[in-house]
Amino acid sequence: MKLKKKIGKFMQRVVDHAMGNGLMQEETAASGEKYITPGISALIRRSGAEGCVLLKNDGVLPLKEGEEIAVFGRCQLDWFCVGYGSGGDVHAPYRVNLMEGLGNMGAKYNRPLAQAYRAWCGSEEHRADEGWWGHWPMNHPEMPLAAHMAESAAKTSDAALVVIGRAAGEDRENTLEKGSYYLTEEELAMLDAVTAAFRRTAVVLNIGSIMDMEWTERYGERLSAVLIAWQGGMESGNALADVLYGKVNPCGRLADTIARRYEDYPSSGHFGGREYNEYAEGIFVGYRHFDTCAKEAVLYPFGYGLSYTEFRLMPKSLKRSAHGAGGPEGAVTEMVVEVKNIGGCSGREVVMLWCHPPKGCIEKPAHVLTAFAKTRELAPGESQELTLKCDDKAISSYDERRHAFLLEPGEYRFAANDVEAGSFLLQETAVVEKCEAVCSPEVNLRQRILDNLPGEAAVKRDKAPILGDVASGKDTMDDFVAGLSDDELEALTRGHGMMNSPLGAPGNAGVLGGVIPGLREKGVLPVVCADGPAGLRLQKYCALVPCGTALACTWNCELVEELYRLVGAEMKHYGVDVLLAPGMNIHRNPLCGRNFEYFSEDPLLSGKMAAAVVRGVQSMGGACCPKHFACNNQETKRNICDSRLSERALREIYLRNFEICIRESSPHTVMTSYNKVNGVWSHYNYDLVTTVLRREWGYEGMVMTDWWMQKSGSPEFPKLKNNAYRVRAQVDVLMPGDMGHVAKKYKSDGSLLKTLGQPEGITRGELQRTARNVLELVLKIKYGEKGEKR
Numbered sequence: 001m002k003l004k005k006k007i008g009k010f011m012q013r014v015v016d017h018a019m020g021n022g023l024m025q026e027e028t029a030a031s032g033e034k035y036i037t038p039g040i041s042a043l044i045r046r047s048g049a050e051g052c053v054l055l056k057n058d059g060v061l062p063l064k065e066g067e068e069i070a071v072f073g074r075c076q077l078d079w080f081c082v083g084y085g086s087g088g089d090v091h092a093p094y095r096v097n098l099m100e101g102l103g104n105m106g107a108k109y110n111r112p113l114a115q116a117y118r119a120w121c122g123s124e125e126h127r128a129d130e131g132w133w134g135h136w137p138m139n140h141p142e143m144p145l146a147a148h149m150a151e152s153a154a155k156t157s158d159a160a161l162v163v164i165g166r167a168a169g170e171d172r173e174n175t176l177e178k179g180s181y182y183l184t185e186e187e188l189a190m191l192d193a194v195t196a197a198f199r200r201t202a203v204v205l206n207i208g209s210i211m212d213m214e215w216t217e218r219y220g221e222r223l224s225a226v227l228i229a230w231q232g233g234m235e236s237g238n239a240l241a242d243v244l245y246g247k248v249n250p251c252g253r254l255a256d257t258i259a260r261r262y263e264d265y266p267s268s269g270h271f272g273g274r275e276y277n278e279y280a281e282g283i284f285v286g287y288r289h290f291d292t293c294a295k296e297a298v299l300y301p302f303g304y305g306l307s308y309t310e311f312r313l314m315p316k317s318l319k320r321s322a323h324g325a326g327g328p329e330g331a332v333t334e335m336v337v338e339v340k341n342i343g344g345c346s347g348r349e350v351v352m353l354w355c356h357p358p359k360g361c362i363e364k365p366a367h368v369l370t371a372f373a374k375t376r377e378l379a380p381g382e383s384q385e386l387t388l389k390c391d392d393k394a395i396s397s398y399d400e401r402r403h404a405f406l407l408e409p410g411e412y413r414f415a416a417n418d419v420e421a422g423s424f425l426l427q428e429t430a431v432v433e434k435c436e437a438v439c440s441p442e443v444n445l446r447q448r449i450l451d452n453l454p455g456e457a458a459v460k461r462d463k464a465p466i467l468g469d470v471a472s473g474k475d476t477m478d479d480f481v482a483g484l485s486d487d488e489l490e491a492l493t494r495g496h497g498m499m500n501s502p503l504g505a506p507g508n509a510g511v512l513g514g515v516i517p518g519l520r521e522k523g524v525l526p527v528v529c530a531d532g533p534a535g536l537r538l539q540k541y542c543a544l545v546p547c548g549t550a551l552a553c554t555w556n557c558e559l560v561e562e563l564y565r566l567v568g569a570e571m572k573h574y575g576v577d578v579l580l581a582p583g584m585n586i587h588r589n590p591l592c593g594r595n596f597e598y599f600s601e602d603p604l605l606s607g608k609m610a611a612a613v614v615r616g617v618q619s620m621g622g623a624c625c626p627k628h629f630a631c632n633n634q635e636t637k638r639n640i641c642d643s644r645l646s647e648r649a650l651r652e653i654y655l656r657n658f659e660i661c662i663r664e665s666s667p668h669t670v671m672t673s674y675n676k677v678n679g680v681w682s683h684y685n686y687d688l689v690t691t692v693l694r695r696e697w698g699y700e701g702m703v704m705t706d707w708w709m710q711k712s713g714s715p716e717f718p719k720l721k722n723n724a725y726r727v728r729a730q731v732d733v734l735m736p737g738d739m740g741h742v743a744k745k746y747k748s749d750g751s752l753l754k755t756l757g758q759p760e761g762i763t764r765g766e767l768q769r770t771a772r773n774v775l776e777l778v779l780k781i782k783y784g785e786k787g788e789k790r
């Protein structure tokens, strides 16, 4: 059996290698001290606990001290702390599973049962298989539960806890099968046996993204409680114990809609395509679909989550203030609401400001989330006033004929959660923002690019000054760039050529900037990148933080920012400059393997969470790299698949989250996605990266590719191939550096400089523009104001 598995792994690796899959599988072991950044464990625990979402509770939770619980399900030990791939592959110094968490809490649990699980899970035959890149287990086969085990446990224990776990990841989609999206026969048998023996059964779900939950209805009252604990990082067990025993009152809310059946998700018929996916549902993703036309299909709505206490919301005022002259452009709607804890124990409430727009010529969702806030911990009887604000863009619709975000006339009604909060009336259509048509075959892209080609700002000279002198203001960036040779300009547009570069900390994802000696001599220091988002992916022990979905479910941006401030401190400790995070693609479909890394089906929640991550990390001097820009909504054939969607869906859903993140947190870098968007790979996509990101949103940072890219030539400028095509789009840096999937050393394919100076070739102005984007990053994170190296 073991030998068979080994041969299987080997053969699969050969195939993966030949096909260029699984490139990220640096087999890395951690070494060195088990360093733990001061304070980070407590924050991981708190955010893990705040992310837990209580879906159902008849009073069994919180568990009472002294009550004995019987814990079923092997994930009590083989707990999934995170999902798989670059976004989860962190060498945590420790991982607390549920049983350890209960032990730390001093909880009373059924010892013989716990012992039976320990023996079974620890046996050679049943030990959890870790799998390998792209072939990780989605679940661990459950221990068959003889009926008498549940019955005898019920004789001494007061309540049962059943744990069910799942994981998916990069290159590893969830599937519509038992053991992934659905429960297995063994899990159902376990639920049957436990609910037959116990009067009170609570189910805990240890998952990274939505799975089928229809069975919660089928079991009905036989289930006393259902709690989603997600994948809470290295403090998972402690965080969950806090919630189970009421040390933390559940205050997580769903970041996605849980529908009755998979088929109810509007993308279900258009997911998993190997060449393309038609985003036929348009903007009607998640609650935008369900709350508009399929309410009956919802099992647990977006934003849902119970508490051990109760709150009353009293909206106090709603006002709309127009900024500046000329009407609604830039107007802000502001709601003040009082939240009172009217229950019996302390807790926190999440307030969501919903807008119900009027019907008009443009089809709109029934309502959209426009802002949210979380109260502090309120004691019984205590109140807090919260102010929530949203700008007009949050309530506007994109009109594809006028290429503008509009407010159509009519009444805009607002609600705080489900309490009416007021409205305003708009007499006439208001243009919130005028845009250019993008990512559409109808655009004359060639002309657009030609109209915006940069001139050669810095005229070539013999020698560049030292970058430190640019930092201190002694020299200008123009002078510096003018003195770079063609080869140096080329080197700035790509990484050092490999993952785990010797220029950076062991296990790094790649290095950019000072990748050749000539550049380093001029003070261009190497910039070291490491994955994210669940912590640093290095050959070092690093903190493993809760998965993105769990963080989104906290609805607590301050907490997430604080947590990532400490991740930023850890970056400093290990010499990492850029965290390849946050992952922030929209949860378009529950089967996407990387949903665990990403935040939500909703762009506002996703954008705000991402901005919190960026602010946290960058406050410590490092850089973030929101990814994957844009429409990386599945793992199947992710590097060739085309995401085909309307401009409206692109702008209102799939770019909106990035826009919020960019505008609110100014990340120093952004990563493009592997896939195509309406026929053009993101790493060549001028409209995405130059027209929208830089021109419309004013982004001034650097853009890098996801790891390696597909070769292609520009349809608009046939001479431009590969790197020249990429640099014209202002995708500045090819990471980790070479085009070959197997080469360990950088080999230039010559495509960038080949056409330099030729008619319609790449221009020096474009090379300089990209060089500036990269050098500004080096200045920001490697130099102080006086020109000193950091």
Ligand code: BGC
Pocket (backbone or CB within 6 Å): 024, 086, 170, 509, 531, 580, 627, 706, 707
């Ligand atoms: C992933 C990125 C990751 C990069 C480096 C790629 O396969 O898509 O998210 O940052 O590898 O590990």
